Amino acid sequence: MNEDIPGPGPAGAADADAERNDFIRAFVREDVAAGRNGGRVHTRFPPEPNGYLHIGHAKAILLSWTVAQEFGGKFNLRFDDTNPEKEDVEYVESIKTDVRWLGADWEDREFHASDYFDQLYAWAQHLIREGKAYICSLDEEKIRQYRGTVTEAGRPSPDRDRPAPESLDLLERMRVGEFPEGTYTLRAKIDMAHPNMKMRDPLLYRIRRVPHHRTGDKWNIYPLYDFAHGQCDAIEGITHSLCSLEFEVNRPLYEWFIDNLPVPCRPRQIEFARLKLTYTVMSKRKLLQLVKNGHVNGWDDPRMPTLCGLRRLGYTASSINRFAERVGMAKRDSTVDLDLLKWSIREELNREAPRVMAVLRPLKVVITNYPEGQVEQIVCENNPEDPNAGTREVPFTRDLYIEQDDFREDAPRKYFRLKPGGEVRLKHAYFIRCDEIVKDAVGAVTELRCTYDPESRGGSSPDGRKVQGTLQWVSAAHAAKVEVRLYDNLFRVPFPEEGGADFLDNLNPDSLEVITGALVEPALGQVAPGYRCQFMRHGYFFADPIDSRPGAPVFNRTATLKDSWAKLEAGGKSE
RNA sequence: UGGGGCGUCGUCAAGCGGUAAGACACAAGGUUUUGGUCCUUGCAUUCGCGGGUUCGAAUCCUGCCGCCCCAACCA
DSSP states (O other): OOTTSOOOOOOOOOOOOOOOOOHHHHHHHHHHHTTGGGGOOEEEEOOOSSSOOBHHHHHHHHHHHHHHHHTTOEEEEEEOOOOTTTOOHHHHHHHHHHHHHHTOOOTTOEEEGGGGHHHHHHHHHHHHHTTSEEEEOOOHHHHHHHHOOSSSOOOOOTTTTOOHHHHHHHHHHHHHTOSOTTSOEEEEOSOTTOSSGGGSSOEEEEEOOSOBTTTBTSOSEEEOHHHHHHHHHHHHTOSEEEEEGGGGGGHHHHHHHHHHSOOSOOOEEEEEOOOOBTTSOOOHHHHHHHHHTTSSSSTTOTTSSBHHHHHHHTOOHHHHHHHHHHHOOOSSOOOBOHHHHHHHHHHHHHHHOOEEOEESSEEEEEETTSOTTOOEEEEEESOTTOGGGOEEEEEEOSEEEEEGGGBOSSOOTTOOSBOTTOEEEETTSOEEEEEEEEEOTTSOEEEEEEEEOGGGTTTOOTTOOOOSOEEOOEETTTOEEEEEEEEOOSBSSSOTTGGGOOGGGGBOTTSEEEEEEEEEOGGGGGOOTTOEEEETTTEEEEEOTTTOBTTBOEEEEEEEOOOHHHHHHHTTOOO
């Protein structure tokens, strides 16, 4: 790496957390105090390997992980792979990468629900022998009809009292593949009139004559979520099974299995509100649609709320940890303001990211009274927030570029930047005054002819005169040309589906602007992928790990800086 | 409308009978060689609504109202 350039930004480890308190931790504390499960705490994150993890999963992962940490317990990663039709190994690796990136450590405890298929099958047989499960021959449509509705009780299946030996035999034959899909199911015998629909003889196994990504063609039947989840928890010695609110209605069933099976442990399920964010969508189905329809460039497109997308945008794991902490934990359906997420990365990068100068839309400036051919090395501080960040040298010459936005021929009263006859400071360098505007045939400004004050070297004048504006700049002869990608919110409205709208209709057409001719200070052209910095007065940027090439980094805008000038002007208060 | 859950600032979220934390956002000042950061100040006389209990309620009781989840051989 070029020595002129300050070191890379923060890599992103989770930082030590302040004391947290929420209803889940209160329950756990209670359980530990009461000595339940021997006072152990053991949590797990159970993703289904059918998609990429998003920021909502981060909240769940970090909850289980930090709870385990705080109570001196353990944390497992378990793939909930009971539906071979939807799941694939493709997703397993990305999920592991993302969980690891967040800092959650499952050590050697990576499990799969499919690891327990034999045990689950044995427990299914156990239930049949106990008279608590039976093979049902109703088809899908009939099962639905017999189940009743939320206001009417269901009716018992005609097979409800099938003798255990017969059910046992049928189950075995289902397993070995004697029957086509849909012909039989295994159901628990609970209560067809139960007010909780989940308790009306729920299905335990269905026939699926498809290979599984881990067990191959060993099985022709696969357990359903309810029959797998709690038992898997119990097998792993999980004490606290933390999941989102929609599983609240499944809890009585979860407990029914724990109560009726000789399981080795008594896990407790506790539900919390899943994370929703403004200006985005979170469901796997919709994210998949964005990818499949080409609205974004893949799961790791920096506009996606996926963890790989956020990582590629330039978010650090520590900023996401802090975000999750700040969001809090409760049971209320809620939608967090995207600004809170953005703030979590800005706050960190403000502290740690080196400042550099970049001109996104260049406007030529010639310093007419500066000697031609002269090159001065200007000393620039790397980070005003960090005295230890040191300095670097940036070349200054007669021909420079500044930002087009930083010059205005007809400037409003509160415009502090360069205007005809006006004076500004070039950051760390000199005061310059605009003397002359050069325009092309159609009247567009192509060049500014300015004079500098040699006495103002370093950016301040001995006579104490003040300038209101400070601009970043680059030397025309030395600047490196790079590609910059300006990312903005994926959707143009906070609630893309509000009022029954199709979320695709609310995509933000300006969510990505690619700038190919940005000019940056010379050393920045040699930066390694993954480099983080602040482009002064623009925002925080991240050298894209995928599209950057040696000597040709591509910079993704992670977050903008707050822009109170834009706000002023938009509010019509700039006069 | 059968069951389950939830309603505290624009958005999250503390509070658990003793008189409304904090964060983000927002607003107004100050500092500033980033119109960034930072600092100061402001921002719920009120806790979905109505009754009741109490010396005292966001917290207890009660009746409404609203929102979410459950009728996949998905998780």
